[in-house]
Structures are given as structure tokens and as C-alpha cells.
Amino acid sequence: MNCEELTRWIGPLLDGELDARNTADVQSHLAACPACQRRYEANKSLTSNVRRLDLAYAAPASLRLRINEALEAEMAGGVGVARGAGGAGVAGVAADADAVGIVSLPRGPGGDSASPPSRSSSARARLERDASGARRGSRQWFLWAGWPVAVAASAMLATVLLQQRSLEADDVVAAHVRSLLVDHLSDVVSTSHHTVKPWFAGKIDFSPPVPDLSSLGFELVGGRLDYLQSQPVAAVIYRKHGHIINVLIGQPGHELDKLPSSARTQGYSLRSWRQGGLDLVAVSDIDTRELDNLQRGYESPPSQTPD
Amino acid sequence: MRPELENRAQRFRDLIEPLLNDAYTLARFLARDPTVAEDIVQEASLRAFRHVESLRGAGEARPWFLKIVRNCFYAWREKTGQMNLQSLDAESSEEMMRSATDDTDDAQRDLDPQRILERTVKRDAVREMIESLPVQFREALVLRELNDLSYREIADLTNLPIGTVMSRLARARDMLRKIWIERAGEGALL
Numbered sequence: 001m002n003c004e005e006l007t008r009w010i011g012p013l014l015d016g017e018l019d020a021r022n023t024a025d026v027q028s029h030l031a032a033c034p035a036c037q038r039r040y041e042a043n044k045s046l047t048s049n050v051r052r053l054d055l056a057y058a059a060p061a062s063l064r065l066r067i068n069e070a071l072e073a074e075m076a077g078g079v080g081v082a083r084g085a086g087g088a089g090v091a092g093v094a095a096d097a098d099a100v101g102i103v104s105l106p107r108g109p110g111g112d113s114a115s116p117p118s119r120s121s122s123a124r125a126r127l128e129r130d131a132s133g134a135r136r137g138s139r140q141w142f143l144w145a146g147w148p149v150a151v152a153a154s155a156m157l158a159t160v161l162l163q164q165r166s167l168e169a170d171d172v173v174a175a176h177v178r179s180l181l182v183d184h185l186s187d188v189v190s191t192s193h194h195t196v197k198p199w200f201a202g203k204i205d206f207s208p209p210v211p212d213l214s215s216l217g218f219e220l221v222g223g224r225l226d227y228l229q230s231q232p233v234a235a236v237i238y239r240k241h242g243h244i245i246n247v248l249i250g251q252p253g254h255e256l257d258k259l260p261s262s263a264r265t266q267g268y269s270l271r272s273w274r275q276g277g278l279d280l281v282a283v284s285d286i287d288t289r290e291l292d293n294l295q296r297g298y299e300s301p302p303s304q305t306p307d
Numbered sequence: 308m309r310p311e312l313e314n315r316a317q318r319f320r321d322l323i324e325p326l327l328n329d330a331y332t333l334a335r336f337l338a339r340d341p342t343v344a345e346d347i348v349q350e351a352s353l354r355a356f357r358h359v360e361s362l363r364g365a366g367e368a369r370p371w372f373l374k375i376v377r378n379c380f381y382a383w384r385e386k387t388g389q390m391n392l393q394s395l396d397a398e399s400s401e402e403m404m405r406s407a408t409d410d411t412d413d414a415q416r417d418l419d420p421q422r423i424l425e426r427t428v429k430r431d432a433v434r435e436m437i438e439s440l441p442v443q444f445r446e447a448l449v450l451r452e453l454n455d456l457s458y459r460e461i462a463d464l465t466n467l468p469i470g471t472v473m474s475r476l477a478r479a480r481d482m483l484r485k486i487w488i489e490r491a492g493e494g495a496l497l
Contacts, residue, residue, distance in 0.1 A: 011477045015451065017458050046484045047452065053430050055437070056453045059331035063345045067327070067352045071319070074353060075312055 001029045006036050010043050172259065173268055175228055175235075176246050176283035196223040200234050208234035208249040209276060211301035216293055218245065238294070243286040245294065249278050264288070271295050318359045322368040323352065329369060329454050330376045336449045337380045339438045347383055351376040370460040373450070377464065436486045444479035451476055 009026045012018045018026065030037050190196050197210040203225055212220065221237040226248060238245035259281055263270040271291045272281040280298065282291050330351060334344035354375050355362075362371055437445050450461045458476075462469040 008473070008477070011473060011480065012458070015458065015476075042484060043480060046480055046487070050433065050452050050483070053433055055430060055434050056328060056332040057335050059327040059348065060341075060345065063331060063348055064327065066345065066349050070349055070353050071316070071356055074356060075316070 001025050003029075003033060003036055006030070006033070007039060010036075010040050013040070014044055014047050172228070172248070172270060172272075172281050172283050175226055175233075175248055176268070190222055191220050193220055196220060196236065199223055200225075204232050204234050206234075206249075206251050206278065208236060208247075208278065209280075209298060209301075210236050211298055213238060213294065213297040213302065215302045216297045217241075218294055218297065240286065240290060243284060243290075245282065245284055245286065247280060247282060247294075247298070249280050251278060262288075273299070275299055315356065315359055318362070319352075319356050322362060322365055323355050323359065323372055326369055326372050327352070330372060332453050333373055333376050333449055334380060336434075336437060336445055336453070337377070337442065338383070343383065347379045348376060350383075351379045354379070369454070370456055370464050373454055373456070374464045377446070432490070433487070436483060436490065439486060440479055440482055444475055444482060447472060447475040448479040448483065 006026060006029050009018060009022060013023060013026050030040055190199075193210040193212045197207070200208055200223060208223075210220070210223065214220070218238040218240050221239050221244065223237065224235045226233050226235045228248065228250065231250065233248045233250040236247040236249065238247065259270065259272040259279075261272055263272075268283050268285050269288045269291050270281060270283050271288075271294075272279065273295055274280070275298065280295075282294060284291055327348065330348045331344055334347040334351075335341060338344045338347060351372065355372050362368055437448060440448065446465070447461065450456045450464065451458075456464065458469050458472050461467075461476075462472045465472065467475075
């Protein structure tokens with residue numbers, strides 16, 4: 001092997017693309033030829049430096065959102081899926097949120113489960129408006145969020161719109177998704193309910209239940225203030241099997257008191273119930289049985305829990 | 308939800324969505340423009356979504372999708388009349404190859420990239436250097452160094468003989484090293 005031939009094989013050697021025999025040939029030449037050895041070292045240095053610099057880009061949130069929207073349109077229009085009959089597809093595209101949220105909302109005074117016509121018609125009106133302005137809605141969420149959340153939010157909204165979910169569920173899901181924001185998940189981070197519960201004092205004018213559910217496998221992550229339809233709710237965050245769970249808790253009088261006790265939308269489940277004069281909603285992509293467990297845990301906290 | 312659409316969306320999420328960073332990286336280095344790169348990847352994603360059934364397994368997803376991205380890039384390039392870019396590329400390519408060959412020994416004697424780099428590591432600067440390579444060379448370099456494809460995969464993806472892939476990659480590295488040394492020498496890397 002002469003020097004000219006060897007030059008040709010430097011790259012393949014560095015890239016691990018040379019077979020054993022050629023590798024041996026190249027290496028024996030290198031050992032005997034300082035000029036080629038220098039050339040080899042220079043190439044090696046360049047390649048390893050390029051790699052070490054990690055020059056790859058991350059796809060921007062705006063791109064992921066756009067793709068989601070494009071696929072949404074593709075699924076809704078191009079493939080002939082009527083909006084409203086829709087389903088998972090779009091949401092499935094990008095949502096990778098492994099999260100469970102429990103959103104606890106205040107129900108209207110006296111309003112337990114039935115949904116007044118006025119409410120649902122206004123919800124429908126807004127739903128339709130939102131459906132036509134799905135992109136705008138998605139962008140709004142996007143502005144709130146880092147990309148994984150933006151993507152998830154957009155996916156969730158898409159699903160919600162496709163399935164014509166109720167506005168309330170939409171909002172709850174959106175709140176849940178927003179909570180997945182890395183920086184938004186918790187305002188107070190603590191695994192102790194003794195820390196989380198008092199944190200809400202003075203920030204919200206009721207005392208949200210923060211049971212210790214560790215015996216059920218739900219690890220407390222923290223708490224945060226959130227807003228649903230401009231009204232404050234308390235969010236209590238749990239984690240189980242890597243899924244984040246938000247519990248949103250609100251006072252009676254909150255607009256969002258018409259949630260179905262159980263709902264499911266593309267990978268996310270909702271459970272809502274009322275306890276202690278407060279309304280609670282859980283949203284999650286976790287196994288729905290886990291949400292049931294969580295709800296039971298909330299309603300009858302394990303004995304060590306003073307709450 | 309139609310089962311086939313659901314299935315398609317699922318496959319897209321499993322196989323393609325994880326490759327968006329790769330796709331954007333390739334598109335960004337090819338197009339040298341963030342907005343255009345987004346357009347390209349969006350278009351590629353749509354195409355991938357439509358044909359994701361034809362993708363057999365996860366193993367081939369990366370070259371498969373990147374090939375679509377590359378096709379979209381060249382389609383965009385043609386559509387927007389980037390012919391002058393093409394000739395610019397060709398020109399600077401020849402120029403660079405000449406000077407790269409001529410000056411390589413000199414440069415190597417004086418400046419080892421490793422030492423230069425230790426003084427002047429700047430990711431953006433190096434990205435810019437790669438962007439300054441003619442398209443066929445930066446393509447080879449990015450597919451290999453950033454997208455981590457094998458020679459065989461690059462050859463399939465670009466419809467080039469593997470020998471051509473090898474020589475383009477070698478050229479690309481020569482050019483990059485030369486620019487690197489030039490700019491670092493002038494303090495441009497800092």
C-alpha cells in the first residue's frame with residue numbers, strides 16, 4: 001500500500017467501515033510512515049472534534065407544532081375524516097407526554113353533575129369557534145410552553161377538537177398539558193404533603209387536600225397555582241411509574257363544574273369528583289385504573305394521612 | 308377513528324417523530340436557513356406520514372426519512388431557482404478542493420486541529436464552516452457525522468456509488484479542516 005492509496009482509506013478506517021484485512025494493511029502502513037500517520041491523526045482529530053461539538057440541531061417547537069397541524073389537516077381533510085368523528089391520529093403524532101394529571105375544579109354551587117343547557121350551548125359555540133381557529137388555539141398554547149409541552153398541547157387540542165369534547169374537558173386537558181411544562185410543573189417542590197399543603201395558604205382562598213398517597217404508589221411531586229378560565233385552581237402533582245399526575249382543585253363557583261365524572265380523550269383520561277366542597281379533576285394518560293385508585297385515595301386517604 | 312389512520316399515526320409517532328431532530332439538522336445544514344429547514348421537514352413529515360406503511364422496521368426509519376428530507380430539499384432548491392447557488396457551489400467547490408490539496412501539508416505542519424479547537428471551540432462557528440461547504444460535500448459530512456449514517460446508508464440515500472460517498476466525505480473533511488485552520492488562524496473562531 002502506498003501513501004496515495006492509504007489516504008483513501010483513512011476516512012473509512014476512522015468511520016469503522018474498513019474490514020479487518022484492510023484495517024491491518026492501513027495500520028501497518030501508518031506505523032511505518034510518519035507523513036501518513038500525521039495525516040491520519042489530523043483527520044481523526046477533526047472528526048472527533050466535530051462529533052464532540054455536537055453540532056446537531058434540535059427541531060424547534062414551532063416546527064413540531066406545524067407538523068402536528070399539517071397532519072391534523074391531513075387527517076381531517078385529506079383522508080376524509082369528518083371533524084367530530086375523529087380520533088387519535090393527530091394527537092398521537094407528537095404527544096409524548098407521559099403524564100397523569102388530576103385537575104380538581106370547583107363545581108358550581110349545587111351543580112353536581114348535570115350540565116345546564118346554557119352552559120353547554122355556550123360551550124358548543126366556543127368549541128366551534130375554536131375548531132375553526134384550531135391553529136390559533138394551538139399557537140396560544142405554544143407560546144406558553146417549551147416544545148414538548150407545546151407539542152402535547154397542540155396534540156391534545158387537536159384531539160379535543162376532532163372529538164368535539166366538551167369545552168370543560170378541553171380546558172382541563174389544556175391545563176394538564178400546560179402543567180407538563182418543565183418549568184411549570186411545580187411552584188413548590190416537595191415530597192411531603194406537610195410542605196405542599198401549607199404552601200397554598202394565602203395563595204388560594206381554600207385549602208386543597210394533599211393526601212399522602214405513597215402507599216398507593218403515587219409519589220407527591222409538588223404543588224402549583226394554575227388557572228382555568230381565569231379562575232385560580234390548586235394543582236397537586238403526583239407521579240407514578242414515571243407518569244406525572246396533576247390534581248387540579250377548585251372552589252365551588254368555578255365555571256368548570258360540568259365535567260363528566262369520567263372521560264377519555266386520546267391517551268388521556270379524566271376523572272372528576274367532588275369532595276369536601278371542592279371539585280377535583282384528574283387528567284392522565286396513565287392506566288385508567290390508576291386514576292380510579294388515585295380518586296379512591298383522595299376520597300379515603302390512607303390512614304397515615306392527616307389530610 | 309379509521310383503524311388505518313390510527314395505525315398510520317401510531318407508526319408516525321413511533322418511527323418518525325423521534326427523528327425530527329435528525330431531519331431538522333440535515334435540512335438546516337442543507338438549506339442553511341432555519342425557516343426553509345422547517346418547511347422542508349414539515350413537507351417531509353407529511354410525505355412520510357402518507358407512506359409510513361411502506362416503512363418496514365425501525366432500523367430503516369432513519370435513512371428512509373432522511374432520504375425524504377433530502378428529496379424535499381432538492382425539490383425546494385429546484386423550485387426556488389437555486390441554480391445560481393448550484394453554480395456557486397460548484398465553483399467554490401473546485402476552488403476549495405484545489406487549495407485544500409495544495410495547502411494541506413503546510414497547514415498540517417503548523418496547526419493541529421485539536422490544538423486549534425481547544426482554543427477556539429465554537430459550535431456556531433463550526434456550523435457556519437460546514438454550511439460554507441458546497442452542498443454535495445456538506446451533505447455527505449452531515450449525513451455521516453451528525454446523522455450517523457453508514458457509508459452504505461448514505462450511498463443508498465443519495466443514489467451514489469459507495470466509492471463516491473467515500474471520496475466526497477474525504478473531500479468534505481479536507482475542506483472543513485482547511486477552513487477551520489484558516490479561520491482559527493485568523494482568530495475568526497473566537
